[in-house]
Amino acid sequence: MNLKEMLNVADRIVFEKTGQHLDDLQEAVLRGTLERETYKHIAKDFDCSESSARNAGSELWRILSEKLGEDVNKKNFCSAMQRWQVSNVSNFAKDVVGIGIFNLCGEPRHPPDISNSHNDEKSNPQQTKTLHQDLSEMPDLGDFFDRTPELQTLTTWILQQRCRLITLTGISGIGKTTLAVQLVQQIKNEFEYAVWYTLDEFPTLEKFQSNLIQLFSNSEKQDSSPTNQKRLPLINYLQNHRCLIVLDDVHNLFCSGELAGKYKPESEEYRSLFKQIEKLSHQSCFMLIGWEQPREVTQVKSQNTSIRTLQLKGLDIAAGWEILRDYGLEESDNSETLIHRYQGNPLWLKSVANLIQDLGGGVTDLLPNDTILLPEDLKDVLQQQFDRLSELEKQVISLLAKESQPINRAKLLENEIIPASDLLNALQSLSRRCLIEQQANFYTISPVLRQYAIARAV
Known part of the structure; x- marks a missing residue:
C-alpha cells in the first residue's frame, strides 16, 4: 500500500464504524505516523495542542484495532495495514477456491448447497477444535518498531515450512522478545495450543514437561469429558495436536563461565528434548529465544532440516530516528552516526537518548567525534x-x-x-x-x- 491507499482504507474503516469520514486532524495524524513524525511534530504542523493530536490518534488506533483484529498503534500502523491487506487477499482466494464459484476456465459453477454446511463442518475437524492458550508469562508488547522482513521470515518458517524448532537469538536489548510477542499475537490462532514459558521458572525438564502435560490433560478433559485420562509422553501430545511453544530466556539453561551452550547439570535433559523435537515426526513448533542457543542447534547448517535460526540485527535508520524523536531529541547530522554507533539496538539507543535528554544537551554537543556514552543502566545490561x-x-x-x-x-x-x-x-x-x-x-x-x-x- 502507498500513503494514499492507506488513507483511503482507514477512511472507509472509520466511516463504517462512526458514519463519518476522517477529519483533517485524524488525516494529519495518519500522515504524520506514516512519515514517522512524533505527536509533537504533528501538532506543530497542524497548529493544535499535542494532547489533541494524541487523543485523535488514540481514537483512531481503537477503531482500527477492532477492525483489523490486532492491537494497532502508532508504532505498527503501517505494518498492520499491510498485513490486513495480505490477509484479505489470502482470505478472498481461499473463499473463491473453497466455494468453487470460479474455475480456471472462468466458467461459473453453482455454489454448494448451504443446507450441507453443517455436515461440512463436521467433516473438517480443524473448524471444531478448541483453542487453548497459556500466554500469561508473555510480556506486553510495548514499543514495537517495524520488523516486517523478520516477521515474514518467521511466519513462513512456522506456518508454511512447518519447522519444528526455531531459535531467535541476538545480543541483549536487540528486540528478540518484542519480535516474538508480535509474532505470537499474529499467528497464535493457527494452533490448537499456544504457550509461552520463561525458562528461569523451569530449570529442570521434569518440571517443564509436567506443567505442559498438565495443560494438555486438563484441556482434553474439558473437551471430551472422559471418565479417566491417561497422561501421555510429551511427544505424543505434540504429534496429536498442533502446538506453538515459546521458551524465552533459553540461556538460563546454560552455565556461566563456560563456552556458549553448555547445559547446567540440572538442565542437561533439555538436550534430549530438543533433539527429539527435531528428529521425530510431529506437527508442532518450539521457538527458543535467548542470548545463546543449544549447541545441537548451532551444529545444523542445512536448510533441508526442520531447524532454523534467526539472529536479530539492529533497527534501520528510520526506526532509530523514531526512538530518538520519542525522547525529544532533534534530528541532526550526527543522529545517523549515533544510530550506527549503537548498532540500531533499541535498548542501547533508549538508554543513551535518555541520558542526553536528562543532561539537557544534544547529540552534537554530548557525542562529538567518536565518543561513546555508557549510561549506568546500559552498563548493567x-x-x-x-x-x-x-x-x-x-x-x-x-x-x-x-x-x-x-x-x-x-x-x-x-x-x-x-x-x-x-x-x-x-x-x-x-x-x-x-x-x-x-x-x-x-x-x-x-x-x-x-x-x-x-x-x-x-
Missing part, C-alpha cells in the same frame, strides 16, 4: 552478558578491544597468550553469543562493547 563469559572468551574480547579496525584471524593467532585451538573455540563461542562480528576471516566488536571492555579492564 552489558555486565549481565559479560558475566556469562568464560575466562578464555574475556581474553579474546580484550584482544579485539585493542583493535579499532577488524583484525585478521591469522594475526589473532599470532598472539602469545592464547593457544590457537583455544582461541578458535573462543571465537566460535563469542560468535554464537552475538558478541563479535565476522566478515570472511576478519573479526571485530561493536564500538559500545569495545568501550565497555576497555572500561572493565581499567
Whole structure:
C-alpha cells in the first residue's frame, strides 16, 4: 500500500464504524505516523495542542484495532495495514477456491448447497477444535518498531515450512522478545495450543514437561469429558495436536563461565528434548529465544532440516530516528552516526537518548567525534552478558578491544597468550553469543562493547 491507499482504507474503516469520514486532524495524524513524525511534530504542523493530536490518534488506533483484529498503534500502523491487506487477499482466494464459484476456465459453477454446511463442518475437524492458550508469562508488547522482513521470515518458517524448532537469538536489548510477542499475537490462532514459558521458572525438564502435560490433560478433559485420562509422553501430545511453544530466556539453561551452550547439570535433559523435537515426526513448533542457543542447534547448517535460526540485527535508520524523536531529541547530522554507533539496538539507543535528554544537551554537543556514552543502566545490561563469559572468551574480547579496525584471524593467532585451538573455540563461542562480528576471516566488536571492555579492564 502507498500513503494514499492507506488513507483511503482507514477512511472507509472509520466511516463504517462512526458514519463519518476522517477529519483533517485524524488525516494529519495518519500522515504524520506514516512519515514517522512524533505527536509533537504533528501538532506543530497542524497548529493544535499535542494532547489533541494524541487523543485523535488514540481514537483512531481503537477503531482500527477492532477492525483489523490486532492491537494497532502508532508504532505498527503501517505494518498492520499491510498485513490486513495480505490477509484479505489470502482470505478472498481461499473463499473463491473453497466455494468453487470460479474455475480456471472462468466458467461459473453453482455454489454448494448451504443446507450441507453443517455436515461440512463436521467433516473438517480443524473448524471444531478448541483453542487453548497459556500466554500469561508473555510480556506486553510495548514499543514495537517495524520488523516486517523478520516477521515474514518467521511466519513462513512456522506456518508454511512447518519447522519444528526455531531459535531467535541476538545480543541483549536487540528486540528478540518484542519480535516474538508480535509474532505470537499474529499467528497464535493457527494452533490448537499456544504457550509461552520463561525458562528461569523451569530449570529442570521434569518440571517443564509436567506443567505442559498438565495443560494438555486438563484441556482434553474439558473437551471430551472422559471418565479417566491417561497422561501421555510429551511427544505424543505434540504429534496429536498442533502446538506453538515459546521458551524465552533459553540461556538460563546454560552455565556461566563456560563456552556458549553448555547445559547446567540440572538442565542437561533439555538436550534430549530438543533433539527429539527435531528428529521425530510431529506437527508442532518450539521457538527458543535467548542470548545463546543449544549447541545441537548451532551444529545444523542445512536448510533441508526442520531447524532454523534467526539472529536479530539492529533497527534501520528510520526506526532509530523514531526512538530518538520519542525522547525529544532533534534530528541532526550526527543522529545517523549515533544510530550506527549503537548498532540500531533499541535498548542501547533508549538508554543513551535518555541520558542526553536528562543532561539537557544534544547529540552534537554530548557525542562529538567518536565518543561513546555508557549510561549506568546500559552498563548493567552489558555486565549481565559479560558475566556469562568464560575466562578464555574475556581474553579474546580484550584482544579485539585493542583493535579499532577488524583484525585478521591469522594475526589473532599470532598472539602469545592464547593457544590457537583455544582461541578458535573462543571465537566460535563469542560468535554464537552475538558478541563479535565476522566478515570472511576478519573479526571485530561493536564500538559500545569495545568501550565497555576497555572500561572493565581499567
